[in-house]
Amino acid sequence: MSVRPSEFPPPWSPPEAIAAPTDPVDERIEVGFLIVGAGPAGLAAAIRLGQLLEEHPAMSDRLGDVPVAVLEKGKAPGSHLLSGAVINPRGLQRLFKGRKRVDEMPFYGEVHGESVLFLTKRRALRLPTPPTMVNHRNYVASLSQLGRWLGEEAEALGVTILPETTAGQLVVDGGRVLGVRTGDRGRGRAGEELGNFEPGSDIVARVTILAEGTQGHLTGAALDHFRLRSDNPQVWALGVKEVWKVAKPLHEVVHTMGWPLRGGRKYREFGGSFIYPMGDDMVTVGMVVGLDYRDAELSVHDLLQELKTHPRVRRILDGGERVQWGAKTIPEGGFVALPKKLHAPGLLLCGDGVGFVNVPALKGIHYAIESGRLAAEAAWRTLERGASARDALRSYDESVRESFIWSDLREVRNMRQAFGRGFYAGGALAGAMTATKGRFPPGDLETERDAEQSLIVTDRATSYPAPDGVLTFDKLSSVFASGNRTRDDQPNHIRVQTKVPREVAELWARMCPAHVYEVGEADGDGTVEVKLAPSNCVQCGAITAKGGRLTPPEGGSGPEYTLT
């Protein structure tokens, strides 16, 4: 009998993240515009608002002491940012038009060479680069570093960044979003108030922009509350990556397909790896796998370790040293999974949170930046004389539809779904889609929810390499390399059922790159206990895709990425 993780839904419901105001009116913190998430989308919105404020100083009176505030759950902007990343500079160029040149941005350099390899266990076959993947005129960057830089740019424009602060609930009153309630700090394991307990606060704003990134906590709740979800479900991939100091420079960006993933249709293993140079002395290597996979023994972290043992990859890392590790999910549903609307009263949604990712191009950062910029302009329009807030926010949807975000994503709208049919059929379909610029097939292919894939169990795990601490690493030392310093006597922030069939427990234990889940004792009725170590969590979000729900732990918890 095969089970699906979706049969064991988390003890959590979206209304838990929606609340009426808690604090009396005079105790609420009032800001002009409130942005949740200091990533590329949120900081682009903040920077654009800062620019507009600079251009129209008279408006600042109407926005109060804090015209623009950004909440960030990580220690600092960038602490929770992780991506490849090869960045299309288009979004940044439009954001900083006439203010900053590309050579002033924190990039490691332009992409001058690239190869796409099909791997078998020992060999590497060079493939022609698919047109969607050409990276000419794109730049290699660490998204974490880019985030730090964007944060500094935003602060220079008068934006207030509030780090170590989670947005726990969306504050809704009379059908309109007023702002957010921040998470409490200083609670003990059972939720009790510790000596340094600091309760959350209601922060209210003229417009709230959610830019929470993948698996956004409030974004998910808002999509349900305001009935904005697409008829097609969102799906995700999990990426795990490492940053290495290397002995010799790598001169090209490398993408691989094939091994260590299996091509058979029954496995549904869609993904590949990336290897990018970061200047002359660093390289980043990562593995990305769609979370619609079925094998309970699959572990993206261990697949990455296996990948590094390939002669072609090992050669790049030889004599080097791993300096950082991290993991994050990527929304892959594409165009057909986008919400029906990107706004609600008092609210705008942007970036990865709504799924602006072009899967065949492996790009999303420039869409996040562009959507943040457009959200800022729509939010600003609420200040215009005679403008109705409703029309102003609605204009965001219109401008996104007229932007390159929309045309780019529409062109590739069925590609990710095609790979549900296995690697070869998917590849052929994707080719036809590229050739017709998305006109073929005329309809939309169906998306199947990640958690609804029935599980299989193979002996995949027996072939993962044993960690040697030099080239290959176990999960716990990797969590350490993410800089994770989560206080471990705080309430558990991961909602999962803890009595499930062995396959489901095994799936979570293997899937989680941070060793949060362990398969416990069998209960005699065919189920096992799931044991949790929530303080290992790097908040990648995979659990939300595969049957559980990640909620934000205390602000300041989680990884402290600096190079990812």
Add this chain to the structure above:
Amino acid sequence: MKIAVCVKAVPDAAAGRRIDPSTKRIDRSVELAISDFDTYAVEEALRLKEAGGDGEVVVVSMGPEKAMDALRKALAMGADRAVLITDPGLEGADLLGTARALAVAIERESADLVLFGQQSADGGGACLWSAVAERLRRPVISQVSELTNDGASVIGKRQTEFGYDTIRAPLPAVIAVSDAINTPRYPSLKGIMGAKKKPQDTLSAADVGGAAAAGTTVIALNPPPARGEARKIEDDGNAAEQIVEFLTEKRLV
């Protein structure tokens, strides 16, 4: 009562601690954060101020210009002002140089009480407080895990290897608190928002009596040796026996 809290901006734990071989100093070009040990001193100062009903808490530090960003955390917690001594001429100052500069800055403030954390999170010297007290010619109590104040004197309960000493010192005094003294508060959102607007002054070397020639030379500075082979004992019911066996084997018991 006016309380000065001496704090240090140290390389953030996430940024990692690296020794710059050319200067034989810890690399401070990375992101800086206020040393964890110092947040206990800031907390204690805030509690004393709150208990007294009025007064002022001033954080005093010496470091690179960007250390001011780290000091802002103390302001967000509730400190009233920050004073940063920053000058290229003071870079790499040794214990005595640092103590002299801090003492001058503290004297300018005419603080009734000077608080320190037990040690810095990077250098871990645990002696700056005594050097500053010596410079100021004031009594000092270290390792204080309980502090009371009657306006004319302070009573510190200090932990020792053999128990507790309870020591009274007349004000003005210098106190180094241990990390057992309290649980530092989280900065509130209003505190974080207000921190930027609080007074933040910088002092140059000239303001604190000029740059002093170092009286000490660093011969070498090395990272701690890597930990050797570790043996992990899983508790299968007789872990205690195994540990005793291991210690006996190593002639440690």
